[in-house]
Amino acid sequence: MINVARLRRAARRETIGVDVGAALNLVAAIVKYASLALLVPTAVAIGYGEPPWPFVLTGAVGVTGGWTLERATRGKEHVGAREGFLVVSLSWLLVGALGALPYLLSGEEQLTRPVDAFFESMSGFTTTGASVVTDVPELSRSLLMWRQFSQWLGGMGIIVLALAVLPRLRVGGRQLFESEAPGPEVGFTERVRDTARRLWILYVALTLLLIGVLLLLRGAGAERSMGVYDAVAHAFATLPIGGFSTRERGVAEFGPATHWTLALFMFLAGVNFALLFVALVRRRVAPLLRDQEFRLYVALLAVASLVLAAILASTDVHEGEAAVRHGVFQAVSIMTTTGFASADFAAWGALAAVALVGLMFLGGSAGSTAGSIKVVRHLLIGRMLRRELDQTVHPEVVYPVRLNGRMIDERTLRAVIVFVLLYIGLFAVGALAITVDSALAGADVSPFEAVAASAATLGNVGPSFGSAGPMGSYADFSPFSKLVMIALMWLGRLEIIPIAVLFTKNYWRA
Numbered sequence: 001m002i003n004v005a006r007l008r009r010a011a012r013r014e015t016i017g018v019d020v021g022a023a024l025n026l027v028a029a030i031v032k033y034a035s036l037a038l039l040v041p042t043a044v045a046i047g048y049g050e051p052p053w054p055f056v057l058t059g060a061v062g063v064t065g066g067w068t069l070e071r072a073t074r075g076k077e078h079v080g081a082r083e084g085f086l087v088v089s090l091s092w093l094l095v096g097a098l099g100a101l102p103y104l105l106s107g108e109e110q111l112t113r114p115v116d117a118f119f120e121s122m123s124g125f126t127t128t129g130a131s132v133v134t135d136v137p138e139l140s141r142s143l144l145m146w147r148q149f150s151q152w153l154g155g156m157g158i159i160v161l162a163l164a165v166l167p168r169l170r171v172g173g174r175q176l177f178e179s180e181a182p183g184p185e186v187g188f189t190e191r192v193r194d195t196a197r198r199l200w201i202l203y204v205a206l207t208l209l210l211i212g213v214l215l216l217l218r219g220a221g222a223e224r225s226m227g228v229y230d231a232v233a234h235a236f237a238t239l240p241i242g243g244f245s246t247r248e249r250g251v252a253e254f255g256p257a258t259h260w261t262l263a264l265f266m267f268l269a270g271v272n273f274a275l276l277f278v279a280l281v282r283r284r285v286a287p288l289l290r291d292q293e294f295r296l297y298v299a300l301l302a303v304a305s306l307v308l309a310a311i312l313a314s315t316d317v318h319e320g321e322a323a324v325r326h327g328v329f330q331a332v333s334i335m336t337t338t339g340f341a342s343a344d345f346a347a348w349g350a351l352a353a354v355a356l357v358g359l360m361f362l363g364g365s366a367g368s369t370a371g372s373i374k375v376v377r378h379l380l381i382g383r384m385l386r387r388e389l390d391q392t393v394h395p396e397v398v399y400p401v402r403l404n405g406r407m408i409d410e411r412t413l414r415a416v417i418v419f420v421l422l423y424i425g426l427f428a429v430g431a432l433a434i435t436v437d438s439a440l441a442g443a444d445v446s447p448f449e450a451v452a453a454s455a456a457t458l459g460n461v462g463p464s465f466g467s468a469g470p471m472g473s474y475a476d477f478s479p480f481s482k483l484v485m486i487a488l489m490w491l492g493r494l495e496i497i498p499i500a501v502l503f504t505k506n507y508w509r510a
Contacts, residue, residue: 155240
C-alpha cells in the first residue's frame, strides 16, 4: 500500500532542499539524550568520594541546550537521508564538544587546554583511543571511567551509522552489509530500528560477557591485578574497538591470560555484527564461515600474526609463547583499529613498525565497530583489479564483480574506489600538515612519526610511534597538529563521504 503522506513529505523535501530545521531538531534530541550518559561517571564519582559536579554540570548544559534547540526547531520525525548526513556530522561534533566539558571542569592539569580536552573527547567518541594524557593514574576514577564509557557510547552510535546513513551513499553501510549477510539467511527486519536493537543487544551482551570472563580470570588466580573497575573499564574499550586504558602502561600491565582474552574479543568486535548475531544468538555458524570477507579477515590476521611473531622471535625481542602472544595481540589490535598494546611495539624495530603501519590501513569487517578502510573494500578492489587484467586480455568478456555469489553493481564499485582515493588523499594531506606544522613549531616529530600519526588517527587506531607510541601520548604535538588529528578522527569515523557531501553545492540546492 502506498503511503501518500510519506510521498508528500519526500516531494516537499525535494522542493525545499535540505531541511536544516528538521536536522537541527534531531541533533538537539540526540545531544539531550546523550547527556544522560553523564549519570554513569556521576555515579562513579559519588561511589569513590570524588566531586561529581563536573559531570552534573555538563549533563545539565547538554540537556538544557538540547531541549532549548529542540523547542526552537521542529520536524525530526521527517528527517530523510539527505538531512541524515548533516545530523551525523553535527552530532559527533557536538557530542564530542560536550564530552570535553568534564575534562575542562575537573581542573585536571593535563586537560586544561580546550584543544586537549576536545582531542581526548573526540578520540573517545570516535573510538580512536589516542590520548594527550601523559600520566593516566593521576586522573580521577570518575574521569577515567568517562573516557572509557565515551568509547562504548561511540561504538553503539557506529552501529546505527552503518545501518541508517552510509547505505544512501553506497560507501559500505548496508549495501555491502547485505552483500555479506544475505537477507533470507540473516532474517533481519527491514526496519533499521529493529535491526539496530538486535545488534545493540548483542553489543551489550558481549560487553557483559567480557566483564564476566575477566572477573573469572581474577577469581581463578590468573589475573590478580584485574578488579571490577578495571574489568568494566577495559570491556568498555574492547567491544567498541576503542583502546583507552585505566593503567599507565595500558594492558601491558596485565598477564598472558588477559591478553589472550582481549585478543579474542577484539577479533569478535571486528566481525560483521549481523553475521555474529546469527552465529552466536541463532547458532547458525554456516553464514559466517561462508562469508568471503570474514575468510579474508581471518587470513589477513593469521598472516600478520605470523609475520609479527617471526620478527619478534628472530630479533630476540620476545621468545616462545611471548613472541606468539604479542605478535597475535598486536596484529589483532592494530588491524581491528582497537589500539591496545600488550608491549611497547614502538621498540620492536623498523620492520615491525612498517608492518604495523600497514595494518592500520586494513580495518575490520563492514558492519563492525572497526575503523579504517575495511576488509570488504580491499576485497572488492582486488576483484576489480583482476577483472581489468582479464578484460585486457579478453576485451569482449563480461566479467561482473561478485561478493558471496551476489553481483555488485557498478555504482557501488565506483563508490568504493572514490572512498579509498579520498581516504589515501586525506591521509597524505594529514601527514603533510603534521610534518610541516611540527617543523615550524619546533616539535620533535620525524616524518615517519607524522605519517604514522595521520594513519593512526584517520583509521581510528590510536597509538602511533615516537612520543605518541603505545607508552606515550600525543601531548607533544602542537595545537594545530592536534586540530588536524581531531578532524582526521572525525572524518575517519564517519567514513569521510557523509561529511564531504556537506561541502558540495548540490547538497544544499533544492
